[in-house]
Amino acid sequence: MEIAFDPAKDEINRQKHGISLARAVDLEILGFQADDRFAGETRYRAWGLIDERAYCLAFVQLEGASVPSAFVERETRRSDVMSRKIVFDDDNPEWTEQDFRTARPASELPPEILAAFPNTKQRGAQIAPTKVQVTLRLDRDVIERFRKTGKGWQTRINEALKKAV
Structure with a gap:
């Protein structure tokens, strides 16, 4: 194609x-x-x-x-x-x-x-989901600080929470 x-x-x-x-x-x-x-x-x-x-x-x-x-x-x-x-x-x-x-x-x-658009990501359903979607309220300054770090900021919040537990 x-x-x-x-x-x-x-x-x-x-x-x-x-x-x-x-x-x-x-x-x-x-x-x-x-x-x-x-x-x-x-x-x-x-x-x-x-x-x-x-x-x-x-x-x-x-x-x-x-x-x-x-x-x-x-x-x-x-x-x-x-x-x-x-x-x-x-x-x-x-x-x-x-x-x-x-x-x-x-x-x-x-x-x-x-096939003509090779940069388009193919994502299927997770076979064994490792994460759970939740709604969570965080302080505005916390969100702003992570957002300033750029793309992937949600993943960095998850990593920070993992270190804390």
């Missing part, structure tokens, strides 16, 4: 959004929507990460290849959105709260599509 695109469409996407369609292969898909209202083909809208930055990708599956039509970096903070001119794209509109609520996990994508 591969990512295939028209070079002219790639140039338009570069000029409009500042990113090449070729970077779609680097996307770690976290969620997607499928829409089959388009002339017998399913159009996918996926969102995910590249280097911890949010992106949205619109693509179709044609003749054994994933063919992107639009690829856009999305801002993750309201202040980022407010401080720059927003480029609207009918092929790949901003995701709404409703879109996120109805999105399906990447694990539900067909295997031939997942």
Whole structure:
């Protein structure tokens, strides 16, 4: 499976959004929507990460290849959105709260599509769960201190609690 695109469409996407369609292969898909209202083909809208930055990708599956039509970096903070001119794209509109609520996990994508996105993690059910999900209230300063340490801060809280018991 591969990512295939028209070079002219790639140039338009570069000029409009500042990113090449070729970077779609680097996307770690976290969620997607499928829409089959388009002339017998399913159009996918996926969102995910590249280097911890949010992106949205619109693509179709044609003749054994994933063919992107639009690829856009999305801002993750309201202040980022407010401080720059927003480029609207009918092929790949901003995701709404409703879109996120109805999105399906990447694990539900067909295997031939997942093959085109090697950075998308495949996670199955735990065979023997080693952790238990809980709701826990902690002081704000404790949470802020761990969050400042970056990605994986929840794991570091777990490690600190293990050392304490």
